[in-house]
Amino acid sequence: xxxxxxxxxxxxxxxxxxxxxxxxxxxxxxxxxxxxxxxxxxxxxxxxxxxxxxxxxxxxxxxxxxxxxxxxxxxxxxxxxxxxxxxxxxxxxxxxxxxxxxxxxxxxxxxxxxxxxxxxxxxxxxxxxxxxxxxxxxxxxxxxxxxxxxxxxxxxxxxxxxxxxxxxxxxxxxxxxxxxxxxxxxxxxxxxxxxxxxxxxxxxxxxxxxxxxxxxxxxxxxxxxxxxxxxxxxxxxxxxxxxxxxxxxxxxxxxxxxxxxxxxxxxxxxxxxxxxxxxxxxxxxxxxxxxxxxxxxxxxxxxxxxxxxxxxxxxxxxxxxxxxxxxxxxxxxxxxxxxxxxxxxxxxxxxxxxxx
Numbered sequence: 614x615x616x617x618x619x620x621x622x623x624x625x626x627x628x629x630x631x632x633x634x635x636x637x638x639x640x641x642x643x644x645x646x647x648x649x650x651x652x653x654x655x656x657x658x659x660x661x662x663x664x665x666x667x668x669x670x671x672x673x674x675x676x677x678x679x680x681x682x683x684x685x686x687x688x689x690x691x692x693x694x695x696x697x698x699x700x701x702x703x704x705x706x707x708x709x710x711x712x713x714x715x716x717x718x719x720x721x722x723x724x725x726x727x728x729x730x731x732x733x734x735x736x737x738x739x740x741x742x743x744x745x746x747x748x749x750x751x752x753x754x755x756x757x758x759x760x761x762x763x764x765x766x767x768x769x770x771x772x773x774x775x776x777x778x779x780x781x782x783x784x785x786x787x788x789x790x791x792x793x794x795x796x797x798x799x800x801x802x803x804x805x806x807x808x809x810x811x812x813x814x815x816x817x818x819x820x821x822x823x824x825x826x827x828x829x830x831x832x833x834x835x836x837x838x839x840x841x842x843x844x845x846x847x848x849x850x851x852x853x854x855x856x857x858x859x860x861x862x863x864x865x866x867x868x869x870x871x872x873x874x875x876x877x878x879x880x881x882x883x884x885x886x887x888x889x890x891x892x893x894x895x896x897x898x899x900x901x902x903x904x905x906x907x908x909x910x911x912x913x914x915x916x917x918x919x920x921x922x923x924x925x926x927x928x929x930x931x932x933x934x935x936x937x938x939x940x941x942x943x944x945x946x947x948x949x950x951x952x953x954x955x956x957x958x959x960x961x962x963x964x965x966x967x968x969x
Contacts, residue, residue, distance in 0.1 A: 617761055628677035644908045644917055655704060658927045663692055663701040695825075701823045703832040703930045703944070704923040707896055709886040711904075712844055712896030712915050716879040719851055719913050719937040720872065721784045722961060727898035731788020734894065735795040736766025737887035738818060745952040746806040746813050753847060755817070756832060762861055763884030766791065770861035811851060814965025818893035820945025822930055829889045841919070844878050848913055852900055855913075893945050895952020896922050902959070 638648040665677040668691050670678070677683035678692035714727040721731075728734050740762015740837060744750035788933065803814050811949045853861040858868045900922035904914050907921070926944065929951065933942040 638947055639881055641908070641910065643969065644910065644914065647904070647907045648917050648920055651917070652926055654807045654924050655920070657815035657925065658924065658931060659700045659800075662695050662703075662931060666691060666696065667939060677698045684870065687744050688829070698827050698830045699930070700927065701821045702822055702830050702833060703887070703927040705746075705830065705837055706822075706886045706890050706893065707900070707922035707926030708881040708919035709833060709837055709840075709922075709928070710893065710896040711884040711900035711918040712841065713879040714846065714899075714943030715901035715904075715913055715915055715918040716851065716875050716882075717897075718901055719855055720875060720879075722855060723782065723784075723785050724902055726785050726788075728879065728903075729892070729894045731785055731796060731882050731899050732766050732770055733763050733788075733880055734887055734892050734897070735799065736764035736769075737884045738892045739795050739799055739802075740765070740884075740890065741817065742814055745817065746810045749901075751831070756885075757930045759900070760881070760884045763880045764785070766795065767880040769887055771876060795835070816943075817891045819943035820893040820948070821933075821940060821943040823943070824897070825890070833885055834887045836881065838880055840878050841915075843874075844882075844915055847871060847878065848915055852913060891943075891945060893926065893948050894953060895948050896925055898959075899955045900925055950953070 660672065660675075663679065664672065668687060670688055670692070671686040672689050674683070674685065675692055676684065678688035679697060681693070682687070703770045713733075714729075715729065717728055717733075718724055720726065725731075737759040739759040740760070741755045742758075743762070744755045744758030748754065748758075749754050769816065770784070770788050770791050773791070774784045776783070799818070803811050803818075806814060806884075806960070850861070850866045853864050853866045854868065854872065854875075861871075862868050899919040901914070903925075904921040908914055908917055926948070929947040932943045932949045933944045936942060936947070
């Protein structure tokens with residue numbers, strides 16, 4: 614009887630084996646297809662974002678204005694000064710939130726373990742509100758406050774959830790409790806603020822790209838350029854952590870060091886996104902799960918999650934702009950409505966799975 618050779622991942626249907634010198638890269642065909650489709654959708658949505666508005670443009674007008682040619686100063690003002698930074702900011706913020714959500718959902722091994730559920734987004738909002746209301750800070754200081762608030766919240770949640778190790782259920786429960794406390798603090802800050810500061814804080818808390826500028830786009834772009842490669846390098850040890858701390862350690866992963874680095878990357882991503890556009894809820898929760906369902910894989914999928922998050926935020930922002938035009942809604946209102954429905958479905962799905 615002939616021996617049966619185990620089928621490795623490289624020989625499974627659906628994978629393509631790409632040799633790069635001595636290294637071998639495994640590419641999952643369905644993930645590539647989903648990623649390319651998401652890029653196509655982003656191109657379509659981005660083009661629509663450049664064309665629509667109070668000053669509608671044709672495609673050729675928008676393209677000429679984008680590259681700075683043509684004799685229509687209004688077209689250049691709207692395209693280069695308002696619409697292009699808004700479109701890019703929506704894509705970058707969506708990608709940052711989605712990657713952060715994928716990291717924390719994998720770390721907690723729980724679909725509810727996203728930064729907006731376990732308090733990190735709320736903590737970033739608390740830091741920004743302290744900067745706006747207590748200090749009277751401008752946009753730059755508000756961004757610093759959001760980063761500091763997210764970092765402090767992550768440290769508190771991590772320390773409270775740690776007990777001879779970190780489990781996903783404990784992280785989610787502690788994070789929900791911390792988020793509830795911080796939400797109360799945020800409400801108290803807004804109520805006790807002056808009318809002008811409260812209005813500024815209220816507009817910021819809604820989550821919006823209405824006042825997006827190129828410096829904000831640059832902030833998120835630089836953060837992603839630094840943090841996405843770091844997240845990609847940590848993806849393999851993160852996949853080992855999902856199997857359990859003992860097995861990950863047996864595979865050579867420095868468990869606590871890798872977990873700490875992942876928390877730092879995830880918190881910084883969500884804090885930068887919050888600093889740029891305010892708290893935009895449910896994208897970090899929904900995007901990684903949608904990406905996994907589209908690719909039909911249980912892997913981490915940081916790249917596909919980033920693209921799906923960019924699509925969700927950009928599509929939501931276009932809806933926010935045109936749903937009640939000429940009145941513009943905050944994008945956080947749209948993602949809140951859509952994400953609330955998704956959360957109800959997710960909880961029902963988890964409950965039915967547990968019942969079986």
